[in-house]
Amino acid sequence: MSTTTPTTQQNPTYSEAFQSGVREEMKLNPNIFILGTDLVERGGHFAQVKGIAQEFGVDRVKDSPISEAAMVAAGLGSAMYGCHPIIDLNFIDFSLGAMDEIINQAAKIRFMFNRPVPLVIRATSGVALGGAHHCNSLESLFAHTAGLSVAVPSRAYDVKGLIKTALRSPDPVIFLMHKKLSGVRGEIGDENTFIPFGSAHRVKSGKDAAIISYGYTIVSAQKAAQTLAEQGIDVEIIDLRTLYPLDTDTINATVQKFGRVVVADEAPMFGSITAEIAATASEVNFRHLKGPIVRVGAARAPLSANPQMSEAAIPSANDLVEAVKKVMSY
Amino acid sequence: MTTDSKWGKETLRQMLLIRNFEETADKLTLRGKVPGGMHNSSGQEAVAVGVMSALDPKDVIATTHRSHHHTIAKGMPVNIVMAELFTKATGCSGGRGASMHLADVENGHFGGNGIVGAGVGIAMGAALGIKQMGHKKVAVGFVGDGGVNTGRTWEAVNMAVIYKLPLIIIVDNNQYAVETFVERVTGGNDIAKRGAGFGLPSFTIDGQDVEEVHKHTSEARNRALAGEGPTFINALTYRYYGHNVGEKGQYRTQEEIADWRSHRDPIDRFSAKLISEGALTQADYEAMIKSVAKEIEEAVDFAEKSPLPDVSTILDGVDSGLLGARK
Ligand SMILES: Cc1ncc(C[n+]2csc(CCOP(=O)(O)OP(=O)(O)O)c2C)c(N)n1
Numbered sequence: 001m002s003t004t005t006p007t008t009q010q011n012p013t014y015s016e017a018f019q020s021g022v023r024e025e026m027k028l029n030p031n032i033f034i035l036g037t038d039l040v041e042r043g044g045h046f047a048q049v050k051g052i053a054q055e056f057g058v059d060r061v062k063d064s065p066i067s068e069a070a071m072v073a074a075g076l077g078s079a080m081y082g083c084h085p086i087i088d089l090n091f092i093d094f095s096l097g098a099m100d101e102i103i104n105q106a107a108k109i110r111f112m113f114n115r116p117v118p119l120v121i122r123a124t125s126g127v128a129l130g131g132a133h134h135c136n137s138l139e140s141l142f143a144h145t146a147g148l149s150v151a152v153p154s155r156a157y158d159v160k161g162l163i164k165t166a167l168r169s170p171d172p173v174i175f176l177m178h179k180k181l182s183g184v185r186g187e188i189g190d191e192n193t194f195i196p197f198g199s200a201h202r203v204k205s206g207k208d209a210a211i212i213s214y215g216y217t218i219v220s221a222q223k224a225a226q227t228l229a230e231q232g233i234d235v236e237i238i239d240l241r242t243l244y245p246l247d248t249d250t251i252n253a254t255v256q257k258f259g260r261v262v263v264a265d266e267a268p269m270f271g272s273i274t275a276e277i278a279a280t281a282s283e284v285n286f287r288h289l290k291g292p293i294v295r296v297g298a299a300r301a302p303l304s305a306n307p308q309m310s311e312a313a314i315p316s317a318n319d320l321v322e323a324v325k326k327v328m329s330y
Numbered sequence: 331m332t333t334d335s336k337w338g339k340e341t342l343r344q345m346l347l348i349r350n351f352e353e354t355a356d357k358l359t360l361r362g363k364v365p366g367g368m369h370n371s372s373g374q375e376a377v378a379v380g381v382m383s384a385l386d387p388k389d390v391i392a393t394t395h396r397s398h399h400h401t402i403a404k405g406m407p408v409n410i411v412m413a414e415l416f417t418k419a420t421g422c423s424g425g426r427g428a429s430m431h432l433a434d435v436e437n438g439h440f441g442g443n444g445i446v447g448a449g450v451g452i453a454m455g456a457a458l459g460i461k462q463m464g465h466k467k468v469a470v471g472f473v474g475d476g477g478v479n480t481g482r483t484w485e486a487v488n489m490a491v492i493y494k495l496p497l498i499i500i501v502d503n504n505q506y507a508v509e510t511f512v513e514r515v516t517g518g519n520d521i522a523k524r525g526a527g528f529g530l531p532s533f534t535i536d537g538q539d540v541e542e543v544h545k546h547t548s549e550a551r552n553r554a555l556a557g558e559g560p561t562f563i564n565a566l567t568y569r570y571y572g573h574n575v576g577e578k579g580q581y582r583t584q585e586e587i588a589d590w591r592s593h594r595d596p597i598d599r600f601s602a603k604l605i606s607e608g609a610l611t612q613a614d615y616e617a618m619i620k621s622v623a624k625e626i627e628e629a630v631d632f633a634e635k636s637p638l639p640d641v642s643t644i645l646d647g648v649d650s651g652l653l654g655a656r657k
Pocket residue numbers: 037066068090094097369394395396444445446447473474475476477478504505506507508573
């Protein structure tokens with residue numbers, strides 16, 4: 001685990017951190033290319049590849065038709081052939097038009113044919129404005145699928161370090177960047193900083209209880225920790241950074257240390273990754289627990305376009321405060 | 331051909347209503363009134379009004395993320411559309427959908443969509459339903475020039491052909507998908523030819539000429555009702571504003587936009603024709619512009635004053651509950 005890094009105005013944004021990691025790896029590996037819609041001039045919908053086409057040319061940053069199945073198939077076939085493509089699906093919601101290519105094909109090639117599939121599928125994820133077709137949290141689905149790895153960075157440093165690792169990995173990676181974090185600035189590592197998958201980050205250490213989470217919910221957890229501190233509760237925050245592989249060592253150590261744990265994200269709770277974590281951690285650490293692991297997640301309902309309804313469906317900082325108080329009551 | 335005066339005036343008014351709606355809603359979006367933003371259809375009115383004026387109110391449509399014009403032309407009152415943009419409880423989707431998810435399934439509007447290319451498939455399914463149930467109706471699926479590069483669109487076209495479904499596919503071809511010019515991503519560069527490859531009547535038409543759109547849609551509808559199957563119509567049009575409200579970009583020139591606005595504007599063209607034929611007086615036209623403005627003002631007022639949806643309802647309607655689902 002690494003430690004927290006300070007942020008300043010001069011630091012790059014979360015999106016720029018992606019550019020930085022990709023640029024460095026593209027310089028070293030001529031077989032990396034990026035394919036997606038509106039990448040060349042616009043630089044992607046979240047400026048995540050801005051300027052890269054101008055630097056590396058349009059053979060290595062390719063504008064695509066709106067053809068998600070063909071986009072992922074192009075990535076898959078070229079990866080099997082020896083390239084290391086980044087397929088930019090814009091919003092993860094649009095992966096649903098390419099699910100066969102991802103789940104039946106890309107995820108299973110190595111197991112069946114013993115061949116690497118060095119493919120990165122990048123998409124923006126998470127709940128923000130946009131309603132039912134632009135706010136699906138599909139990370140559990142990908143983590144559930146054998147053969148796929150899933151990155152869910154919450155800060156610029158992790159975006160860069162994880163994308164660099166993904167671009168050296170022989171396996172398909174689903175790389176999910178949260179919409180609401182696109183413009184958030186933070187320090188980034190240098191060209192030799194690689195963050196291993198399956199290594200959580202301790203955002204804040206604490207004495208009383210822990211919140212295990214990822215993505216934008218880390219921001220809510222930090223707010224919750226402040227509120228709790230005012231009430232004399234010192235909460236630790238663990239950012240998983242990748243959902244598969246999952247840092248079970250850190251999860252187990254955290255459960256053993258506190259016996260009071262909240263697992264949170266903004267995906268619908270039913271059948272979600274938080275359920276996986278709570279179930280596995282309870283099985284392994286039952287005698288260390290002071291009470292049940294408490295899960296916080298979204299309602300099992302499509303997201304509404306109305307902002308108040310959408311906010312009400314996902315966990316707030318206050319929901320996390322309440323959950324921590326609950327585990328403190330055991 | 332001279333235009334029937336009554337039809338002409340109604341058609342012109344519809345186009346004016348859409349234009350005023352879009353320009354008003356655009357400004358309101360910039361003021362933060364429309365959560366999630368919106369896709370402005372200004373410039374594309376003749377496609378929507380030309381198609382819808384050839385349909386029966388009971389016919390079905392399914393459309394795209396850019397669908398205010400289709401929705402208003404289909405007959406949804408502008409106050410209900412505006413309220414949905416504001417995500418108010420009085421909107422057509424109770425504020426759950428906003429700009430991209432306008433719908434009135436009961437009245438044959440099977441929805442806008444957040445997913446590019448989804449509309450044609452849904453309309454194709456509706457056409458199958460119409461045929462299965464022996465009804466005398468047609469379904470219309472809208473798709474953009476960008477959307478015609480989704481595989482699902484062509485799977486649906488093929489199915490409509492083999493089952494001879496009463497379907498009309500309209501490409502609302504404004505020549506750009508976000509910032510991507512159609513020719514950069516369209517192999518063969520002829521969308522109607524692609525349609526023809528599936529073995530159905532397929533046309534490229536002037537989408538800025540409301541009468542031409544109307545005529546082609548009427549003919550397609552007649553063929554569909556006669557059991558002759560689907561028609562594919564690629565309507566060339568142009569959007570005056572950015573992809574999303576507030577977007578400009580360097581991907582097209584100001585001269586190009588000005589050229590479309592000044593030489594091919596569907597409203598200017600049609601009003602000039604009606605006036606020159608004596609079907610409309612200048613005074614009538616001005617009165618029409620005023621009455622449209624008033625209607626939109628009232629719609630904004632309605633949307634502003636409408637209540638927000640009740641947040642305690644977020645779990646309502648996920649399913650019917652008849653299978654025993656619990657909250
Ligand atoms: C499956 C899918 N892929 C990508 C997007 C993102 N997106 C929304 S609109 C759009 C452009 C669509 O262009 P076109 O079909 O020409 O319609 P227009 O916006 O011009 O009306 C894109 C890429 C999406 N909503 N759905």
